[in-house]
Amino acid sequence: MHDEDALRTEARAWYEANWDPDLSVGAWFHRMMVDRWAYPTWPQRWWGRDLPTGLARVVREERRRVGALGPPSGIGPSLLAPMLIAHGTDEQCKRYLWGMATQNWTACQMLSEPDAGSDLASARCAAVRDGDEWVVTGTKVWTSNADIVDIGMLLARTDPTVRAHGGLTFLLLWRDQPGVDVRPLRQMTGDATFNEVVIDGARVAARDVLGDLGGGWAVTRTFLAHERNSFNPASHEGGPFGKVPLDAPAGVIAERLRTPRGAAIAGRGIAQVLDGLVRDGGSVTDPIVRQRFVALQTRRRLMTYTNQRTRSPGEAAPRAGAVGPISKITVSDLGRGQRDLGLAVQGPHGMLVGDDAPSSEFQHYALSTPALSIAGGTDEIQRNALGERVLGLPGEPKPDTTSR
Numbered sequence: 001m002h003d004e005d006a007l008r009t010e011a012r013a014w015y016e017a018n019w020d021p022d023l024s025v026g027a028w029f030h031r032m033m034v035d036r037w038a039y040p041t042w043p044q045r046w047w048g049r050d051l052p053t054g055l056a057r058v059v060r061e062e063r064r065r066v067g068a069l070g071p072p073s074g075i076g077p078s079l080l081a082p083m084l085i086a087h088g089t090d091e092q093c094k095r096y097l098w099g100m101a102t103q104n105w106t107a108c109q110m111l112s113e114p115d116a117g118s119d120l121a122s123a124r125c126a127a128v129r130d131g132d133e134w135v136v137t138g139t140k141v142w143t144s145n146a147d148i149v150d151i152g153m154l155l156a157r158t159d160p161t162v163r164a165h166g167g168l169t170f171l172l173l174w175r176d177q178p179g180v181d182v183r184p185l186r187q188m189t190g191d192a193t194f195n196e197v198v199i200d201g202a203r204v205a206a207r208d209v210l211g212d213l214g215g216g217w218a219v220t221r222t223f224l225a226h227e228r229n230s231f232n233p234a235s236h237e238g239g240p241f242g243k244v245p246l247d248a249p250a251g252v253i254a255e256r257l258r259t260p261r262g263a264a265i266a267g268r269g270i271a272q273v274l275d276g277l278v279r280d281g282g283s284v285t286d287p288i289v290r291q292r293f294v295a296l297q298t299r300r301r302l303m304t305y306t307n308q309r310t311r312s313p314g315e316a317a318p319r320a321g322a323v324g325p326i327s328k329i330t331v332s333d334l335g336r337g338q339r340d341l342g343l344a345v346q347g348p349h350g351m352l353v354g355d356d357a358p359s360s361e362f363q364h365y366a367l368s369t370p371a372l373s374i375a376g377g378t379d380e381i382q383r384n385a386l387g388e389r390v391l392g393l394p395g396e397p398k399p400d401t402t403s404r
């Protein structure tokens with residue numbers, strides 16, 4: 001049992017005594033980790049405190065109160081970490097959890113392929129054993145941030161004689177090596193945040209197989225459950241989402257992440273930008289706009305309550321398997337609603353981009369919203385999961401994977 005007040009007192013005392021903006025980022029990450037305040041939901045044996053996710057909020061609040069830099073956020077801590085904890089060996093946990101938290105090792109997901117997106121079990125990227133290593137050959141696509149990260153979480157076929165879900169294995173591939181060619185794909189936002197990754201003879205050490213050989217599908221399911229759950233707190237720790245210089249002063253990086261641009265990049269703040277557009281554009285008196293605005297506010301509030309329910313024990317908690325799909329569908333619905341209202345109140349100015357736009361952050365967000373209903377599994381796939389696994393409805397017809 002954890003006592004919230006006692007935890008708050010302890011966290012407050014620690015952050016007040018230890019936060020030092022002149023410390024280097026690396027030294028600050030190290031200090032948070034060894035004293036178990038970086039990721040308090042992680043197990044005690046891996047530098048955590050076994051805190052339930054609801055209470056981790058208390059630690060985040062105390063960290064923000066003193067203006068301290070958060071630990072690294074994003075894919076590594078939010079996805080690779082729970083997979084390591086669930087499926088990794090002790091040696092893997094020790095090495096990778098420590099590396100992510102103190103050395104800012106970053107990760108990306110190498111699952112989708114040109115012919116395997118919703119149907120990941122059709123993955124063809126092959127890994128063949130060669131002594132103490134696996135040799136990987138194949139193509140991955142839509143790989144977000146593959147050009148800037150350290151580690152690829154890669155789903156590969158290690159046994160071509162077993163079809164569909166069998167014969168797949170999860171590997172941790174170090175990206176910066178011969179045989180990994182990352183080719184950026186440009187989006188309509190103008191950014192190129194995802195990539196095609198052509199892998200030709202790249203190597204993965206045998207000790208970097210995550211989970212059982214041929215057990216890649218079980219690991220993938222853990223992965224997808226975490227990915228679809230945008231209530232996952234580790235993705236919003238408030239620290240850097242990508243690489244930051246470890247020798248920079250921690251206070252400088254903390255300040256950079258607090259700017260509106262930094263907040264928008266971290267995925268926060270769009271609701272506030274939308275509020276500003278509605279008020280500044282004078283649309284706040286328009287009854288239709290008011291109605292849509294309040295509907296969005298209501299939706300956001302409901303999302304907060306659902307978020308709280310996911311942390312509740314017992315009957316209030318959503319049924320198993322429901323949280324990820326509900327969270328994912330809610331985020332994409334909310335995204336579309338925010339986009340449509342924001343563009344509507346801007347009228348013709350909504351067509352402008354860059355410096356000409358009333359809010360370049362909002363225009364960028366508007367252009368990126370279609371991705372919300374595709375990335376991490378499409379809305380249709382989430383609805384299938386809800387229907388079949390939670391509501392017990394008859395299954396959708398499956399693609400024929402035996403004819404290849």
Ligand SMILES: Cc1cc2nc3c(=O)[nH]c(=O)nc-3n(C[C@H](O)[C@H](O)[C@H](O)COP(=O)(O)OP(=O)(O)OC[C@H]3O[C@@H](n4cnc5c(N)ncnc54)[C@H](O)[C@@H]3O)c2cc1C
Binds near residue numbers: 108115119194376
């Ligand atoms: C912004 C963004 C970032 C991404 N980042 C990554 C990443 O980092 N790593 C990675 O591996 N992948 C990434 N993806 C890929 C993403 O996971 C896939 O695009 C997604 O799973 C859909 O696969 P697909 O594009 O192959 O579409 P398809 O699977 O070909 O689907 C096409 C259409 O058919 C529908 N459909 C397919 N099967 C069914 C079904 N059984 N029932 C009903 N409808 C169905 C889909 O909903 C969709 O509308 C990213 C995608 C986006 C948009």
